[in-house]
Amino acid sequence: MSMTQPQQGETLMQIRNLDKSFGGVKAVDDVTMDLRAGIVTTLVGPNGAGKTTFFNLITGNLPRDGGEVTWLGRDIAGVKPHRIARAGIMRTYQDLRLFDGMTVWENVLNATEYGALPIPLGSAARAARRERIERVLERTGLADKRNTRALDLAYAERKFLSMARIMATEARLWLLDEPASGLDPASYDRFLTILREDVAGGVTVCIIEHNLDIVIGISDRIAFLDRGKLLADGDPQTVLNDPELAKIYFGERT
Amino acid sequence: MEAYIYNLVNLIAIYSILAVTLNFIMGYAGIYSLAHAVFFGLGAYTSAFVAQNVSASILVSFPAAMLAAGVVSLALALPALRVRGEYFVAASLGLQVLSVTIYSEWKGFTGGIGGVLAIPPVNILGIDVFRPAAFAILSVTVLVLVLLIVNALVHSSFGRNLRAIRDSESAAASFGKNVPVIKTISVVISAALAALAGALYASYLSFINVESFTLDTSVLVMAMVIIGGTGTVAGPIVGAAILLILPSVISYFDFLPQTEIGSLQQIIYGLGMTLLMIFRPGGIVGRRSGT
Numbered sequence: 328m329s330m331t332q333p334q335q336g337e338t339l340m341q342i343r344n345l346d347k348s349f350g351g352v353k354a355v356d357d358v359t360m361d362l363r364a365g366i367v368t369t370l371v372g373p374n375g376a377g378k379t380t381f382f383n384l385i386t387g388n389l390p391r392d393g394g395e396v397t398w399l400g401r402d403i404a405g406v407k408p409h410r411i412a413r414a415g416i417m418r419t420y421q422d423l424r425l426f427d428g429m430t431v432w433e434n435v436l437n438a439t440e441y442g443a444l445p446i447p448l449g450s451a452a453r454a455a456r457r458e459r460i461e462r463v464l465e466r467t468g469l470a471d472k473r474n475t476r477a478l479d480l481a482y483a484e485r486k487f488l489s490m491a492r493i494m495a496t497e498a499r500l501w502l503l504d505e506p507a508s509g510l511d512p513a514s515y516d517r518f519l520t521i522l523r524e525d526v527a528g529g530v531t532v533c534i535i536e537h538n539l540d541i542v543i544g545i546s547d548r549i550a551f552l553d554r555g556k557l558l559a560d561g562d563p564q565t566v567l568n569d570p571e572l573a574k575i576y577f578g579e580r581t
Numbered sequence: 582m583e584a585y586i587y588n589l590v591n592l593i594a595i596y597s598i599l600a601v602t603l604n605f606i607m608g609y610a611g612i613y614s615l616a617h618a619v620f621f622g623l624g625a626y627t628s629a630f631v632a633q634n635v636s637a638s639i640l641v642s643f644p645a646a647m648l649a650a651g652v653v654s655l656a657l658a659l660p661a662l663r664v665r666g667e668y669f670v671a672a673s674l675g676l677q678v679l680s681v682t683i684y685s686e687w688k689g690f691t692g693g694i695g696g697v698l699a700i701p702p703v704n705i706l707g708i709d710v711f712r713p714a715a716f717a718i719l720s721v722t723v724l725v726l727v728l729l730i731v732n733a734l735v736h737s738s739f740g741r742n743l744r745a746i747r748d749s750e751s752a753a754a755s756f757g758k759n760v761p762v763i764k765t766i767s768v769v770i771s772a773a774l775a776a777l778a779g780a781l782y783a784s785y786l787s788f789i790n791v792e793s794f795t796l797d798t799s800v801l802v803m804a805m806v807i808i809g810g811t812g813t814v815a816g817p818i819v820g821a822a823i824l825l826i827l828p829s830v831i832s833y834f835d836f837l838p839q840t841e842i843g844s845l846q847q848i849i850y851g852l853g854m855t856l857l858m859i860f861r862p863g864g865i866v867g868r869r870s871g872t
Binding site: 386388407408409412413417418420424425426427428429433436437438439440441442443444445446492496 | 737738739741742744745747748749751752753754755756757758759760762763766812
């Protein structure tokens, strides 16, 4: 695997001393990190380490207890999830949360429709949007399924539809919650290709992933979380070769 | 016989408007309201009041009815839609119960229990429309207009947003949708269009009272939607037609004990609805189960 050196892109998001507890259990404990433009950061750690909670705090799905999160220099404390999304931060969910009663096409189209009221688009804008969705469906292998309801898709197709929705948006930061779990090798390759292309196109990615092939194949940087604490944050080789972290990850806690 | 048919057409059209507008929020946004009769009643009382005191022109009384229902629905939607779905059902039930009390007591506006009498016929471009045949043209036209509006909304980005919210509120918000605002707008549109049914009803019967706007009516309209097919275009109309025609069909059979028709009707309704939910949960027009 080629090792991309983390480029020193502009800092998009600053996270300082982020805290969240659930009934006395610290789910996220004093986490500080920066997310820089064009960098793929992978969050690894055992189940229950606080990775998804970390996403929920960034996206406003959960209120934080303490700490600071800024996006492009602006504090986003207490900002509603839909406003954070419109500001350019979008996410996928581990349990996908597709719009099950809608077709593949409608799912992807609707991901780009933010406004409450229908805004008539000019024919040029409509054509551009259609082309954009076509391209997304082609890349995710869903072009033939455009008229299938999300509910009726196979497992891997559902995972790709979850990706397709975010790909169709103009978000600058993607938060992906285990997007590749349970995929077969061919689908892995497709997934990695998609991610590499979009990162090359300027998207910044923070991804929760357990599959080490994916982690190594895509990460510029790895952040290791355990019991809410950020134990390590650095280039993939250093973090993955740390014997102490490996013990925690594989359950041989000392 | 002819008058009987026209009467049935008018009632089916009016209740179809109610069912179509309830289906708009139930079937597409997943918002279950037990207060639909409130907006039916408000439309009826408002248009009756305006027709008696201001003008019976359709261009005055009908918009007034829509405005009143839209504003009152806002009072329900704004607080109730910020919480989860079950709470909206409870809040709508509360509004329904409260409204029946107000409709029974507010004599200046609703005539109290006695109701409003001698409501002038609706006036369209100087012509009073009151004969059942002429009124049937009006009520079916309004139904068609409501259907066109609802259909256009459902197939716009607004309709997709509603369905997205129904399927996953959190994911919809994660894709930039202001969920409470979208839900509120859908409730206001539904209530305002339901008020048209009320305005038609008041003008058609020229007499209204609170008995037409109770919880029973809300439940009946919900049954029309569910039996016909929630989330379908034709379902609510099919449901309305069946539930309105059924009583006449039952009373048509001479061998049935005429004094027991009422309870017989209830038994048939209950049994029919239970069997339908077991074998065709999507309703008559809806998808078969498992497809």
